[in-house]
Amino acid sequence: MKQIVKILDGATGTILQNSGIAIPEIPETLNMTQPDLIESIARDYAKAGSQIVYANTFGASPLKFQNSSYSYKECIQSGIVLARKGAPACKIALDIGPLGQLMEPMGSFTFEEAYDQFKEIVLAGKEADLIVIETMSDLYETKAALLAAKEHSDLPVFVTMSFEENERTFTSCTLESMAKTLEALGANAIGFNCSIGPKQMIKMVEKLSTLTSLPIIAKPNAGLPDPSSGTYTMSASEFYEHMESLVEAGASYIGGCCGTSPIFIEQIAKLKGQQIAREEVDSGGWVCSPLYAFCTKGIHPIGERLNPTGKKRFQQALLEEDLDYIVSIALEQKEAGADLLDVNVGHPGVDEVKMLPKLVKRLQSVIDLPLMLDSSNPNALEAGARVYNGICALNSVSAEKKKMQEVMPIAQKYGCSLVCLCLDEEGIPNSAKKRVELAHRIAQQASQYLLSKNDLWFDPLTLTVSSQPDQAIETLDALKELSKEGYSCVLGVSNISFGLPARQMITQAFLAQSLYAGLNLPIINVNVDRYMDTIVSSRLLLNEDLKAQKYIERFHALKAEPQKAMETLSL
Amino acid sequence: MKQIVKILDGATGTILQNSGIAIPEIPETLNMTQPDLIESIARDYAKAGSQIVYANTFGASPLKFQNSSYSYKECIQSGIVLARKGAPACKIALDIGPLGQLMEPMGSFTFEEAYDQFKEIVLAGKEADLIVIETMSDLYETKAALLAAKEHSDLPVFVTMSFEENERTFTSCTLESMAKTLEALGANAIGFNCSIGPKQMIKMVEKLSTLTSLPIIAKPNAGLPDPSSGTYTMSASEFYEHMESLVEAGASYIGGCCGTSPIFIEQIAKLKGQQIAREEVDSGGWVCSPLYAFCTKGIHPIGERLNPTGKKRFQQALLEEDLDYIVSIALEQKEAGADLLDVNVGHPGVDEVKMLPKLVKRLQSVIDLPLMLDSSNPNALEAGARVYNGICALNSVSAEKKKMQEVMPIAQKYGCSLVCLCLDEEGIPNSAKKRVELAHRIAQQASQYLLSKNDLWFDPLTLTVSSQPDQAIETLDALKELSKEGYSCVLGVSNISFGLPARQMITQAFLAQSLYAGLNLPIINVNVDRYMDTIVSSRLLLNEDLKAQKYIERFHALKAEPQKAMETLSL
Ligand SMILES: [Zn+2]
Ligand SMILES: [Zn+2]
Ligand SMILES: [Zn+2]
Missing domain, CATH: 3.20.20.330 (Homocysteine-binding-like domain)
Structure with missing residues (x-):
C-alpha cells in the first residue's frame, strides 16, 4: 500500500x-x-x-x-x-x-x-x-x-x-x-x-x-x-x-x-x-476503553453478571437506579479477571433506552474495562454505543432480516464489534453445519454495512445439555468451523448446565472444550474460580501464554493457600 | 452376508x-x-x-x-x-x-x-x-x-x-x-x-x-x-x-x-x-475380562497407577513381589471408576517376562476389569497376553519397523487391541499432520497382520506444555483428525503438566479438550476427583450419557457432601 x-x-x-x-x-x-x-x-x-x-x-x-x-x-x-x-x-x-x-x-x-x-x-x-x-x-x-x-x-x-x-x-x-x-x-x-x-x-x-x-x-x-x-x-x-x-x-x-x-x-x-x-492492517476486531484496548483474536473472558435475569437484587438495583450496587458487581468481575463486561438492563419497568446509556456513563467513570452492550432493543444499543467512550461491542444481531437491518447500521456507525447469533426466523438450527450457514448469511449482509470479518463475533449458541444431549457437540463443532474460517467466537457458556446438579462441573468441562474448539470470547461468571482456572490453563495449552507466565502467576501459590482452592467449592 | x-x-x-x-x-x-x-x-x-x-x-x-x-x-x-x-x-x-x-x-x-x-x-x-x-x-x-x-x-x-x-x-x-x-x-x-x-x-x-x-x-x-x-x-x-x-x-x-x-x-x-x-459386525475394538467387556468406541478411563515410574513404594513392591500392595492400588482405581487398568512392571531388577504374567494372573484373580499390558519388551507383552483371561490391550507399538514386526504378531495372535504411538525412528513429529501420517503408516502395516481398524488405538502423544507450548494444539488436532477417521484414541494425559505448579488444573483442562477432540481412552489418575468429574461431565456433553444418568449419579449429592469436594484440593 x-x-x-x-x-x-x-x-x-x-x-x-x-x-x-x-x-x-x-x-x-x-x-x-x-x-x-x-x-x-x-x-x-x-x-x-x-x-x-x-x-x-x-x-x-x-x-x-x-x-x-x-x-x-x-x-x-x-x-x-x-x-x-x-x-x-x-x-x-x-x-x-x-x-x-x-x-x-x-x-x-x-x-x-x-x-x-x-x-x-x-x-x-x-x-x-x-x-x-x-x-x-x-x-x-x-x-x-x-x-x-x-x-x-x-x-x-x-x-x-x-x-x-x-x-x-x-x-x-x-x-x-x-x-x-x-x-x-x-x-x-x-x-x-x-x-x-x-x-x-x-x-x-x-x-x-x-x-x-x-x-x-x-x-x-x-x-x-x-x-x-x-x-x-x-x-x-x-x-x-x-x-x-x-x-x-x-x-x-x-x-x-x-x-x-x-x-x-x-x-x-x-x-x-x-x-x-505502508502495511495493510486488519480493521475491526478491537474493543477499547481509553485506557485498555484488546484485539479479540485471543482468549478474553467476558463477565456475565451485569444482567438482571434471575437475579432479584440486581433487578431491585435497576428499578431503584442503585447504580452503586451494579458498579460493585462490575468491579468484582474486573478483579476476577474479566477482559470485557456484558451489560444488560432488560427488565420489566426499566426503560432500556434511558437506563443503558446512563449505566454506561457510570460504569466507564469507574472501570477501565471495555463494555459489551446487551439488549434486544436496537434503540437502547444505539443510545449506549453513542455515549460509550471507546469501542464497545453490541450483543446482538442474528440472521433475522429485521434484526440485521436495525442493528448493523449502529455497529457500522459506532465501529462496534457485533455479536451475531446463529439463529434466524425459524429458530436455532440443530446442526453445526446449518449454524455455520447462518453465520455466512450474516457475514454477507454485514459486508453491505462495511463491517469487516473481525467485527463479527459469532455465537453458535449453547443449548441445555440435559434436555438436548445431542446439541453440545453441534455447538462445539460449529465453533471449530467458524474459528477455522478466522472468526472470533462468543458463547454464553453457563446455559449448558441448566437444570443439572453441580452445574459448575459440566460448565467447566464445556468451557475447556469450547476454548479448544475455537471459542475466544467466553461469556461466563468470572467470579467462579474453576472457570478462570480453566481459562488460564487453556491459554497456556493453546499457546497464548508466553513462558506460562500467567499460569504460574495464578497458581504458584496454590499449594500454600488452601483457602484459595476452597472458593471453588461453592457449587 | x-x-x-x-x-x-x-x-x-x-x-x-x-x-x-x-x-x-x-x-x-x-x-x-x-x-x-x-x-x-x-x-x-x-x-x-x-x-x-x-x-x-x-x-x-x-x-x-x-x-x-x-x-x-x-x-x-x-x-x-x-x-x-x-x-x-x-x-x-x-x-x-x-x-x-x-x-x-x-x-x-x-x-x-x-x-x-x-x-x-x-x-x-x-x-x-x-x-x-x-x-x-x-x-x-x-x-x-x-x-x-x-x-x-x-x-x-x-x-x-x-x-x-x-x-x-x-x-x-x-x-x-x-x-x-x-x-x-x-x-x-x-x-x-x-x-x-x-x-x-x-x-x-x-x-x-x-x-x-x-x-x-x-x-x-x-x-x-x-x-x-x-x-x-x-x-x-x-x-x-x-x-x-x-x-x-x-x-x-x-x-x-x-x-x-x-x-x-x-x-x-x-x-x-x-x-x-446375517448382519456384518465390526471385529476388534473390544477388551474384556470374563465378567466385563467393553467396546472401546465410547469414553473409558484407563487407570495409570500400576506403574513404578517415580513411585518408590510401587518399585519396592515389585522388587519384593509384594503383589498385595499392587492389587490394592488396582482396587482403588476400580473403585474410582477406571474401566481398564494399565499394568507396567518395568523397573531395574524386575524380570518383566516373568513378572508381567505373574501379576496378570494375580490381578485377574481379584479384579474384573480388563487390563492393558504396558511394556517395551515384546516378550513380556506376549507372556502377559498369553495368560490373560479375556482380551487385553497391549501398550505399545510405534511406527518403528522393528517394533511393528515384534509386537503386531502378538496382537494378532491373542486378539489384543494395540496402542500405537505416533512416533518413528526419528522421534515424535512436531505437527498433527505428521503424527496422523505415522498413524496411517502403522495402520497399513497392521493390516498385514489382519489387525482391524478397531484394534488400533492411536496415541498422538502428550508433550509437556511448559517446555513445548506449541505442541498441545498439535496433539489435540491429531486427536481430532484420527477420531474423525474412526479410530479410537488413547493418550497419557498427565504429562501435559509436568514441571508446572498446580498440575491438576491444566491437566484437567487438557483432559476436557482432549475428550472433545476425540480422545476416548484417557490414561489418567482416576483417583483424582477432578479428572473423573471431567470425564463424567464430558460423557454427558458428548451425548454418551443417556438422560444424564451417570452425571446425576455422581453429582446429585454433591451439595450435601462438602467433604466429597474437599478431596479435589490435594494439588
Ligand atoms: Zn502545539
Ligand atoms: Zn448336554
Ligand atoms: Zn452333549
Missing part, C-alpha cells in the same frame, strides 16, 4: 507572538480585527509549500464566544475565507481544538454538551475543504467532535491527539485506544500534534502504523521547549531531519505545531510527493 | 443310556470295548441328516486316562475312526470337553496345565476334519483349549459354551466376553450347547448375532429336564419348532445336546441348506 507525503502548515500562535501584536483572549477574533495579518500567515505557509492550511478557528466555539462581541460563527466563517484568500491553491481546513472544559467523569461537562458545541462549529465551518480535530487529549471529547463532524458534514475529517512521551495523552488515553477508536468512528487520517517534538514522535508513529492503515498525521512542536524560557530552540534543518525519519516511520501528512514557522515548512516541503509504503 | 444352515448331530450319552449297556467311568473307552455301538451312533445321525458328526472323544484327556488301562490317545484315534466308518459322508469332529478340573483362581489347576492337556488331545485327534470345543463354562479353560487347537492344528475350530438362563456360564462369563474373546482368538464358529433347551437359547443367539459375524452354533438340550425324574420330555417336533426360531435368530450350525437323538436330528434336518441373512 502506497501513500503520498502531503505538507500541512506550521503554527499560527507562534507567528502571532512573533508579530508583536497583542494577542486577544480569543485569538480567533483576530479574523475580524486583523484580517490582513491572518491572511498573510496562510499566504506565507502556502508559499513555504503547505498543501493544506488550517484556518484560524482552533478555539472558536459558542461557549468561548458567549461573552465576546463577535460571534463564533462569523469568526469561523471569516477564518476560512481569509485562509482561502491567502492560500487559494491549498485545501483549507476547519481547525477544531478542545473546548477547554473538563469532560465527565473528571469534570461536569457532558458528552452531549460537547457534541452540541462541536455540531455548531462544524455547521459554521461548512465552507472548508476538510475538518481537522487537533490537540485533543480526551478521547471522549474527541469522539464527540468526530461524531459531530461525521453527522453534520460530508467533509474528510482528520484527527490528531497530543501524546506525552510516555505514549499517553494527558488523560491517559493509550495509542491503541486512540487509533482503534478513531478509525472505528470513521476518521480519514489520524495522528499526533503538539506536546512533543518530532524526535519523540518517531516511535509513536511507528507503533501507530502497525495499528491502522489510515494515513498518519505528524505535526510535532519544534522540539521540546527550553525549560527556563519556555521557547523552542530547534532549528528548521534539525526539524527537517527528524521529519524525514517520521516519514520513514509512516507519516504522510506532515507539518509543525508550536514553535514552527514557514521556514520549517519550507524545509519539510522537500519531502512533498514522496511515496511511502 | 449369507450363511447356510448345516446340521450337527445329537447326544451320544443319551443313546448310550437308552441302549441298556453299562456306561463305564470313562465313556470314551467304549471306543475300544463297544466299537460297533459307537459306530452305529454315528451311522444313525448321518442317516438322520447330520453333516457333521462329533467323535466320541468328549472326555478323553491324559489326566482322566492316567489310571485307565486304555490310553487317551488310542481312544481318541479310534473315536474318530469309528465316527468316520459310521458316517463316511460327514465331517468328523474331534470333540473336546472340559477337563473336569477347577481352574485357577477358583481352583489350583493352572492355565499352563490345562493348555498341556488340550495340546495332547489336539495332537491325538489330528485325523479329524475339525475340532469342536464344547460344553465349556470357564472362559480361561476355553482359551487354553482354543489356543492349543490353534497352535497344534490347522483344522477349523468350533467353540460352544454352556450358558444358563441368566445369560452367564456357570463361572459367570458373559455373552459379550465369550463372543469377543473367542472371535479374537481365532475361533471359526461359536455358540452354545447343553444346559438349556432351544427356547431359552433364542434370545442368546439373537444377542450373539449382534456381537459377531462368525457362524453361530446352537446345540441345545431337549428342553429343560423334568425336575422330579431328571429326564427330558420335549418332543422332537416341538424341538424342531424352537430350532426353526433359532435359525431365524441367526444360528447356522444346529444340532442337539442332552436328551436329543436321531429322531430330533431328522426333524431339524428339514432346515438343512436354508440361507440365513
